[in-house]
Amino acid sequence: MEAFKKYLSNFPLYSAELFDEILPFLSEKYIDEGAHFLREGKVCRNLGFVEEGLLRLYYLTDGKETTTCFCKENTITCSYRSLITQQVSDVAIQAIEPTKLLVLSYESLQKLYTTNPFWQQVGRMAAENEYIVTDCHNRFINDLTATERYVQIMETDEEILQRVPLHYLASYLQIAPETLSRIRKKLSRT
Secondary structure, eight states, X not given: OHHHHHHHHTSTTOOHHHHHHXXXXXXXXXXXXXXXEEOTTSBOOEEEEEEESEEEEEEEETTEXXXXXXXXXXXXXXXXXXXXXXXXXXXEEEESSOEEEEXXXXXXXXXXXXHOHHHHHHHHHHHHHHHHHHHHHHHHHHHSOHHHHHHHHHHHOHXXXXXXXXXXXXXXXXXXXXXXXXXXXXXXXX
């Protein structure tokens, strides 16, 4: 829980008393590699804080998976659209590695919003961050070539390259695994 406490301490007006306020609402969840935190077609009723491990968000189109995000330690994960609307999710969240989450239910989140403006601020800022991440990924996909996308990941988040299987990375880059192999081979020669 220390990582979550540190995460919350980055928000203005944080205090130790506020952390004590959220403790009764949190539960721990362990997810095996390959298992799902959320399946497509289900309502997202929880958000998770990743304490250990790595997850991916993906959606299906004509049976083909497209990875849109990787969630590693010290990040929040959920299907925001489904969580906010309480309608079925069009994305799934799957563990790439064994993962430990701190879980907060939608109902608990709503209760916290009524106790202190701090929790509303956390919710707003987390949602704003999700918007920024989504917008950046859309620009990443639309504005860069496949090679430029791979190089950008090498430069900004090389750790992901070590932790994510190549077929998920190719899906995230929205290229075929064979294309990713050619890009990696070409770059290793330079």
